[in-house]
Amino acid sequence: MLGFTAFWLLSAPRPLPASAIPAHNGNIANGEILYTAGGCRNCHKPNAEPAGLDPNLPSGGFPLKTPIGVLYPPNLTPDIQTGIGNWSDLDFVNAVQRGISKSGQHLIPAFPYTSYAAMPVEDVLDIKAYLMSLPPVASPGREADLPIAFLLRRGLGLWKFLGLDTTPWQPDGSQTATWNRGSYLVNGPGHCGECHTPRNLIMARDNSRFMMGGPHPEGQGKVPSLHGLIETGRYKDQKDLVLALQNGEVFGYENMSSGGMGQVQANMAKLPQADVEAIAEYLISLK
Amino acid sequence: MLSRNLFKSIAAGAIVLGMGFSLAYAAADDQIKARQAEMKANGKAIGALAAIMKGEAPYDAAAVKASLDAMTAADAAAAEAKAWDASSMEGATVETWAKPEIWAEGSDIGAKYQAWVDARAALAATTDEAGFKAAFPALGAACQSCHESFRRPKG
Numbered sequence: 333m334l335g336f337t338a339f340w341l342l343s344a345p346r347p348l349p350a351s352a353i354p355a356h357n358g359n360i361a362n363g364e365i366l367y368t369a370g371g372c373r374n375c376h377k378p379n380a381e382p383a384g385l386d387p388n389l390p391s392g393g394f395p396l397k398t399p400i401g402v403l404y405p406p407n408l409t410p411d412i413q414t415g416i417g418n419w420s421d422l423d424f425v426n427a428v429q430r431g432i433s434k435s436g437q438h439l440i441p442a443f444p445y446t447s448y449a450a451m452p453v454e455d456v457l458d459i460k461a462y463l464m465s466l467p468p469v470a471s472p473g474r475e476a477d478l479p480i481a482f483l484l485r486r487g488l489g490l491w492k493f494l495g496l497d498t499t500p501w502q503p504d505g506s507q508t509a510t511w512n513r514g515s516y517l518v519n520g521p522g523h524c525g526e527c528h529t530p531r532n533l534i535m536a537r538d539n540s541r542f543m544m545g546g547p548h549p550e551g552q553g554k555v556p557s558l559h560g561l562i563e564t565g566r567y568k569d570q571k572d573l574v575l576a577l578q579n580g581e582v583f584g585y586e587n588m589s590s591g592g593m594g595q596v597q598a599n600m601a602k603l604p605q606a607d608v609e610a611i612a613e614y615l616i617s618l619k
Numbered sequence: 620m621l622s623r624n625l626f627k628s629i630a631a632g633a634i635v636l637g638m639g640f641s642l643a644y645a646a647a648d649d650q651i652k653a654r655q656a657e658m659k660a661n662g663k664a665i666g667a668l669a670a671i672m673k674g675e676a677p678y679d680a681a682a683v684k685a686s687l688d689a690m691t692a693a694d695a696a697a698a699e700a701k702a703w704d705a706s707s708m709e710g711a712t713v714e715t716w717a718k719p720e721i722w723a724e725g726s727d728i729g730a731k732y733q734a735w736v737d738a739r740a741a742l743a744a745t746t747d748e749a750g751f752k753a754a755f756p757a758l759g760a761a762c763q764s765c766h767e768s769f770r771r772p773k774g
Contacts, residue, residue: 545774553716554774575673581766582759584669586662589763590716591772 343489345436347426356421356454358461366459368602370448370521374595376405378471391415391469398442399535399551400484404474405443411468416460424460425453431488431496438488440476441495446537447523450501455521495536507617510606514614517607527555527592543618548591556587559618573612577601650707651715653700660693665759668742672755678748687743694736716771728769735761 367373376390385391392407392415407415416424419434426432431445439445448456478484501520503512518524529537530546545557567573580588580597588597600608664686670676671683697703705722708715721728738757745751 548772548774552718553772555772556774579759581763582756583672584662584665584759584762587773589766590770593772594763594767 339490340486342493343438343486345430345432345438345489347430347432347436348422350422352453353421353425353457354453356457358464359458360462360465362455363458363460363462365603365607366451366455366521367462368599369517369607370459370523371596371599372408372459374592374599375443376408378469385469385471389466389469390463391471393471393474396442397550398440399549400440401476401478403440403442403476403478406473407469407471408463409466409469409471410464411470414470414472415468416463417468419460421457421460425456428456428459429453430498431492438485438492440478440485440488441491441535444523444526446496447520447526449496449498451516451520452500459521491534491536494534497539508613510610511613511617513607514610514612517611518614522611524558524596528558550591553591555591558615561616561618563619567616570609570612570616573616574608577608577612647707647709647711648713650700650702650704651711651713651717653697654702654707654715654717657693657697657702661690661762664689664693665762668755668758672752678751680746683742683745683751687739690739716773718769718771721769726769728765731761731765731768734764737761 373388373390375394375396376392377387377394378385378389378391379393379395385393390408391411392405394405396403396405409415410417412418419427423434427434427439428445429449429451431439431441431443433439475481501516504515507515525537525543527549528543528545529539530541530544531549532538543558545555547553548555561567561573562569567576575583576585576588577597577600579585579601580594588594600611603611667676667682667686671678676682701707703721708717708719708722720726735758738754738761742751742754742758745754
């Protein structure tokens, strides 16, 4: 009984307070760029059934197979009943940056709040502003297929002590502004490390092996290391990597489609030129 | 208490079965290697075309034809080696990055293969640089579409 009480208390969600949300006019244009870099639609897209839902809108429901069960990402359109239409800024930030749902439950970290936590709150609010500008789609959510869901979700409260680093992203003063932009996009919204950094026994990212690749988190195949991209001859130079990110296998660049990378590359193609160059500048600096 | 003949029959049967298994192992490995050889040839061919697209090599109709011919040859060689038969996944000892979903019911690999064939034909029909640049993206897109669904990430 004592053990359970301790578990219960230690694993309690620790949401941000209202004071953490600044007064901010959402910048929809910036929100759209970050939404694209964040790849939100790739998980929050609708399922093929029921037919008729616009695949370009994040109305949710697409089954996401994870090692612990099948998840159904929720509806991010501003529908009042089934989407985020009546979510406050605080609700949204707690979900995106602390992995706590509006109803106060821990979210499975297949939702990469473990990367989004590093973003400045204003950028997260810009993403919300962009989402609120989308047409509302009525698409009810679906419970995740998880074993012992109640205990698993609550247990995440303990996991978060080790697996959720809420340190904000900081620029490196010794690097260029463009390198820092690339670093922010990769470490924050891009959440590249969620696949490209291997995980430890409790499935938290092993930051001592940052971006060094390893087994694919979906369970099949491997994710490449992003270190020494030029030194190992994978790309000729920054321009080559930029073309690879923007065009992928359409230009014959290898390994840009499997394991979910195709969707990432498609998003890269939509980012502003300067942002793709910044991402490439940052990545090629990883030795 | 086995009779001599029965014992001989069982032994012969075991030897034939064993040979059959080892032949099956070898066959699947050869099919996988043929498939991988086809992919390698395709990659090399599209690399040459991509260089023209990116402006790293000058447009040359003969070079375009050579690359497309290489893909046609690779396609034919793989077909002859039964590289894309489901049997290639049975009893293999060589690693493959093809996903079993290729042969699952409802798989659209046929359509994806056809998209590649069509893209090659469309590119072969072009006669100048403008035509080439308009038709080229569909070729790589065909590679991409199949890999996205049916290739295990190699790392």
